[in-house]
Amino acid sequence: MFLDLTILAIVLAAASGLPGLFLARSSVRGERIAAWLMAGGALTGLVCAAVTVLGGGQPTAFFPWPAAGNAVVGLDALSAFFLVPVFLVGGLGPLYGLGYWPQRLHTSNGRKLRLFWGLLVAGMALLVISRHAMAFLLGWEIMALSAFFLVATEDHREESRRASWVYLVATHVGTLTLFGLFALWRHTTGSYALEPVGQDTLSLGTLHLLFFLALLGFGLKAGVMPLHFWLPGAHASAPCHVSAMLSGVVLKMGIYGLVRWLSLLPSPPAAWGSIILALGAVSGLLGVVFAIGQHDLKRLLAYHSVENIGIILLGLGVAMLGRSSGHPEWVALGLAGGLLHVWNHSFFKSLLFFCAGAVVHGAHTRQIDRMGGMAKAMPWTAACFLVGAVAICGLPPLNGFVSEWFVYLGLLKTALSGGTAAMVGVPVLAMVGALAVACFVKVYGTVFLGEPRTRAAGHAREAPLSMRLPMLALGACCALIGLAPVLVGPVLDATTACWLADAGAETVRLGHIAPLGVISVLAFSLTACVAGVMVFLGRPALASRAGPTWDCGYARPTGRMQYTASSFAQTIVLFFNRVLQPHGRRPRVVGLFPPPAHLHSHVDDAVLDRVLLPAGHRIEGWFNWFHRFQRGLTQHYVFYILLTLLALLCTLFPFKAHLAQWFAR
Amino acid sequence: MTIVNLILHVAVLLLLPPLLLGVITKTKAWFGGRVGAPLLQPYYDLAKLLRRGMVLSTTTTWVFRAGPIITLATVLLAGLLIPIGGFNAPIAFTGDLILFAYLFGLARFFTTSAALDTGSAFEGMGSAREVTFACLSEPALFFALMVLAKVSGSLTLTTMLQGPTNAFSADVAAPLVLISIGLFIVLLAETCRIPVDDPNTHLELTMIHEAMVLDHSGPLLSVILYAASVKLLVLGTVLLHVIAPFEFGKVWLDWPLYLVEILGLAAIIGIVESVMARLQMRHVPYLLTGALLFCGFGFILLIR
Structure with a gap:
């Protein structure tokens, strides 16, 4: 029964953004309905999770899936454990959004945000309860794509667009790895079911391959250090409750994948x-x-x-x-x-x-x-x-x-x-x-x-x-x-x-x-x-005189004379100079009355800014010759189509018969 | 007997700490050829500050007042986690060493936040230095605790700290010597003593701990000074278990022995303060890295 209720919660979450789509942009009813639906779904889901964790696992259920046998969903303690953050943060987010991202101030993207929020929660809940590789991947992709649209909520800003593209590339590399992982799993165990396998089903080489594929695919989502490059940009440019969801819950799906996957592999x-x-x-x-x-x-x-x-x-x-x-x-x-x-x-x-x-x-x-x-x-x-x-x-x-x-x-x-x-x-x-x-x-x-x-x-x-x-x-x-x-x-x-x-x-x-x-x-x-x-x-008897902060007798202190966060961290940043490689512009102060100057310092990301982007530019450089064929002129492309057609026509030409005829003569 | 030991433990923890400051000051005065303040002067100072009024900066919030109180509460709780001499700690459980180390982290969080609450650049500098140096002294402390855990085969501070006494063998002598050097440096850094920090300096730009408490006055200042002396006692007691693992096994001899040892340690700190100059601020990380290496090598030597 609780599994059915969980599925009801998923449906409620997925549907939470839909009514808003049919209401006017200026209407504030959509966001209220979304918050209520989400709250209902979240409460249902949390109750199911609590009952399952404390009272033992629920029996699995089957859904016919013509392409890949029966899709199995189940609710055990591990699934329920991960459902708690999904539904807790998922339910609180739309409530927070009422004040943070109100529809009357964000008429252009508020409805989109709520639609994909609901889908994100539903996708994560689905992947957590699925016991079938295909259903898992379905949930995984719903999650990945709705997160992409959420990061790109403010797609009029260049920063958001860039961050969301980097995220999309990273998440799809991860998905590709998971395709490989599940294909290998299907090939060696003979089924898509995510069930523990026996001791001698898998050879050691296959085990290692499965482990490293899982580490790469799930590690990209979890943001493990060399694979974290998509994370800072995406978290920084998304709206704050989306960042909360991404950082608090979406990353944990990578951890869930790892924990679930490693529980399947024997010894x-x-x-x-x-x-x-x-x-x-x-x-x-x-x-x-x-x-x-x-x-x-x-x-x-x-x-x-x-x-x-x-x-x-x-x-x-x-x-x-x-x-x-x-x-x-x-x-x-x-x-x-x-x-x-x-x-x-x-x-x-x-x-x-x-x-x-x-x-x-x-x-x-x-x-x-x-x-x-x-x-x-x-x-x-x-x-x-x-x-x-x-x-x-x-x-x-x-x-x-x-x-x-x-x-x-x-x-x-x-x-x-x-x-x-x-x-x-x-x-x-x-x-x-x-x-x-x-x-x-x-x-x-x-x-x-x-x-x-x-x-x-x-x-x-x-x-x-x-x-x-x-x-x-x-x-x-x-x-x-x-x-x-x-x-x-x-x-x-x-x-x-x-x-x-x-x-x-x-x-x-x-x-x-x-x-x-x-x-x-x-x-x-x-x-x-x-x-x-x-x-x-706090008793008034102990409270005593109020005065200004001690400032060494300086007469006119201002707020800008306080210690800044950059100065606070400077010694540690210098200590890790080799890793962080901070760079910036340091003004030269000359003379008794120097002109106003700006100090600027920045720490780049180790992987994205120092490895991936330079490597990308380098590879782009290697393929410069390709620009000769790719000029953006419609005539060229029509010409290419003609060439292709001619090449295809050539295959129809009976070369073999012709040659045979030629030599026979 | 346990009740008596418990009462003595709490009494030592509450009453003895300011005397250590008195001994340090007296030693320094003796080295400087002066008579110096009476041994009990820190008690008089604390009593005087408690009677005074407070001046609170208009910039501050409740964090400013909470800082000293949380610091005192955490160091007192840490003091209840460690054994004194051969007697068991009042509170002991598996993994209490982690709570012990993290209580100091909590104290640091609120001391430095209270300093930043005033909006003064000096206090900002002081707290930046405090948190920076802790990044090196904390791993050193954990390496030392790992050596003690390995020696005693336990994860309870009471058993761990009595390990050098009960489970001493020739193999563990060298690691214990190494970690005692490391722990002594950590003690000097954490209690803000020369060569890391000078408690008597008069230039705000060069201070660590004193810079953070510039704006505290009256009872709050007395709480800060008292908490600092309790911290000295607690860390000193930990160090004593490593450098002086002796006990008679009799209650009426062991408590006086502990008192002699801890006051002797205070005198040693006084001597170090008298014969050394304060390091330049940028050289302090090297000293702490040294402490980290001493403790790390001690551990490697033990598990080789």
């Missing part, structure tokens, strides 16, 4: 775990380093997604090592850490993008160095952003800490019992954590604290209720998981079962190997203590 070699660990370490470290170098709030958040995907991969890597060496404890800790981080990242990253939307809306710029002091005008947004920032740094008492703690425990246990690959993981994760703190102190301090640096930042207003509600809901999710991790213990136990089946041991309960209760009590008491003292200090 993985130990090298796979090490490869995933290495990719995780590289993504984690370089993701956060590149984030620190950014000046654009949304690009910065996008690079942090790469970092968090890295942390998730570190968890998956530990779990893979555990599977190959028969340590169910490592599998439980690593997979629980990785999967919980999937949830956590989708909550706090969507929260941060929602807050960023409110801020960008208010300050009319995405440049961090042009903001400042916005906590006074937008206290709710500032508080929500602070929750997201503390959570994404993995600090107690919020949810990021719980998942990173699982990953750490898994890494440490692996490292102590001889898993060499995991030893690098611990210090790397520690450095990632410290760098993330640096990055988010920079963002929070520069955007929300201090004095406004520009007039626009000073005139910002608090976001409307429809935008604040989704932020508060996501913030509450972060706090709930952080303060009461005992609640997610059973959920994770049910979900990690998909990898524990072949680890060959009795069920491992997360609560036994990781004391979640103590964490709950400590997190709760720490929060209560601080809150209590804050209330005590």
Whole structure:
């Protein structure tokens, strides 16, 4: 029954944007209907997911699909686990959109955005519940294409068009790889069904090929470090709730694909775990380093997604090592850490993008160095952003800490019992954590604290209720998981079962190997203590004189004299000079009264700007000779058609008979 | 007996820290040929600041007030996670080492945010330096903790830190020496001592920790100073487990032994502060990279 309800939720989501298409452009009813339909679908989907995770899997169902046998859909704990972020963020987005992207201000693209939002949610939900390669690919392509149209929402801007094309190319390279993957799967196992196969069905070579195809195809979607190049641009130029969806949920579909796919392959070699660990370490470290170098709030958040995907991969890597060496404890800790981080990242990253939307809306710029002091005008947004920032740094008492703690425990246990690959993981994760703190102190301090640096930042207003509600809901999710991790213990136990089946041991309960209760009590008491003292200090008796900030006796300080985000990050950027290669224009200051000057600095993307684009230009150069044939003149093309026709006619000419006749004579 | 130890643990954690600052100051005065302030001067200072009023900058928000309080709460909780001497920590569970390290991260987040809340460029500089240097000292700390975990075969701080005492063998001597050097540098950096930072400097441009607290006054400043001394005690206690793994096994001897050790460590820090100059700011990363390498090599030596 719950599977049917999930399908109903998918249909509701897919249909949410349709009524708006039949209403007038100026009508505001379309967006309300879309929000209601989406909310209904999301609630239904969340209930189904919750029941499935806690109450056990649902029986699978069949749909006749003439081309490829029966399409199978099913709802097990893993599917349900990934349905939660899909429907949660999917349901909150249209509500946020009511305030952020209202139809009366965006008459030209508001309806398009809502239509593809619904399709995106439906596509993701479909791919998560499908147990059949074709249905999976169908969901995957619906997701990929609707995400393309969402990134290109503002297609009158060149930046959006460029980012969406890069995204489209990247996602289709991924899809092509998945075609290869599923074709190989069909060829070796004889069916399109995504079911675990026996020990000796696949040869080792095929196993390796399947693994690397999956890593490439799903890694492109997840944004693993060398394959992340489409991500910063797409996240930065999409509307903020779309960025929240892309970063919080769409990337996780790559992780879902990887987790589901690896659960199908029997007895993985130990090298796979090490490869995933290495990719995780590289993504984690370089993701956060590149984030620190950014000046654009949304690009910065996008690079942090790469970092968090890295942390998730570190968890998956530990779990893979555990599977190959028969340590169910490592599998439980690593997979629980990785999967919980999937949830956590989708909550706090969507929260941060929602807050960023409110801020960008208010300050009319995405440049961090042009903001400042916005906590006074937008206290709710500032508080929500602070929750997201503390959570994404993995600090107690919020949810990021719980998942990173699982990953750490898994890494440490692996490292102590001889898993060499995991030893690098611990210090790397520690450095990632410290760098993330640096990055988010920079963002929070520069955007929300201090004095406004520009007039626009000073005139910002608090976001409307429809935008604040989704932020508060996501913030509450972060706090709930952080303060009461005992609640997610059973959920994770049910979900990690998909990898524990072949680890060959009795069920491992997360609560036994990781004391979640103590964490709950400590997190709760720490929060209560601080809150209590804050209330005590807030009493009017203790409040005292107000004055200006100490400025060394300077008479006329202005907001522009504050420390900027670029200066804040400069030492770290210089430290990672070799990787980041920052460049820019540095003015020369000459004389006693130098003229006004501009300082400009920029950090390019490592892969897109330094490898792919130069390589593309180089290849374009090689094919310059082709321009001779490709001139854009209609006459030429008509001539080519004539030539082709003549060539085709020639094939009709009975050469053989003719030649035979010739020689016979 | 556990109750007595618990009470003693909390009492030492709450009452002893300012004395360490007094010992450091006294040592420096002695090296400088001065009489110096009385040993208990930090207590008088804290009491005086608590009675004073506060001046709050008009730029600030609630984050400015929350910073010191969160810092104090986190370092006190971290102090409850570590064992003192041969006695078990009041709170111990698998994986508490990660909570221990991340509590300092939480403190850092709010100290630096509170500094940025004032909008002052000096405090911006101070917090930028603080978060930058932590990027190197945090992996060093984790390498050291991994060595201790490997030596003791446990992921609980109480067992890990008592590892050098209980599970000592010739094989682990060299790694322990290496990580004790690394941990000492981390201790100096995290508690803002010479050669990383000078707590007595008078030039805002060259400060780290003191630059961040320029605008805090009265009770908030006293909370900051007190939290800094608690942090010194906590990290010092961790270091003592590595450099002085001795115990008598008797309660009435072990507590005095611990007091002698921690005050001796404070005197050593005082000596280091007296005989060294502060490093140039751009050279600090090299020192911390050194600490990272010491701890990393310690770990590699252990697992070879």
